[in-house]
Amino acid sequence: MxxxxxxxxxxxxxxxxxxxxxxxxxxxxxxxxxxxxxxxxxxxxxxxxxxxxxxxxxxxxxGDPNWLLPGKTAVPLEGYERKAISSATSHARKALYSKLAYKEKTWLDAFAFPTGKPAGTTHKTIAKKDSHFLLSHTGKLFLRQHFLFGSGCTRETMNRNCGSLH
Incomplete structure (x- = not known):
């Protein structure tokens, strides 16, 4: 041609x-x-x-390394800026979660629902809670650290060890 x-x-x-x-x-x-x-x-x-x-x-x-995360921040943001950050975070969570393997999603389920998933919980609800947890705890780094270092890697350990990475 x-x-x-x-x-x-x-x-x-x-x-x-x-x-x-x-x-x-x-x-x-x-x-x-x-x-x-x-x-x-x-x-x-x-x-x-x-x-x-x-x-x-x-x-x-x-002096706020988490200024771009939704919630309380020391940076004086306008309402539309907070809304834009919240929207971008939501889109990032969905995109990141959609790329996870089944094993990674199952692992997140264990953290998001420590006492087990309630009966009748929809996939959408599970995905939302899992993806919220994913970015709320230093994102992919937390997930990958768990797989690299095993089940001894807890939320507290990651929060303590990863705080200096920002």
Missing amino acids: DIVSYISPERLKTFENHTDRQEKAIALHNYTLQLGSSLMSLIALLELSLRNSTNERIIRHF
Whole structure:
């Protein structure tokens, strides 16, 4: 199949307007794609650096390493900012929980429901409680630590040992 069939006629026309042959227009199109790809890598790195440095400065200024977690914070946030953080946390919990293996979800069930799951509890309720616990206790790190170090790894141990990682 010819590359031209993958490029819409409208898009190809844009590049043909700047060249004298279709082959050159296709080459220009490909160079544009490569340039865009290179720029996205730089933009992503810049965004990550900016986000991390902003986070570090807020932590240093307000002395609150958990300022971005829902709940009480020393950072004076507006209502819409607290709502945005809560929404983002909820989405992150759902995304993280959906990627867990069955074994990991079963392990979380044991912590979320220490006396066993109540009869008639829906999957949605279990997933919500499990995912809340997952991010409430240092996220994936807690889960992975448990699998690495066995059942002797408790909530208290993780909270005590992981507090300095933030």
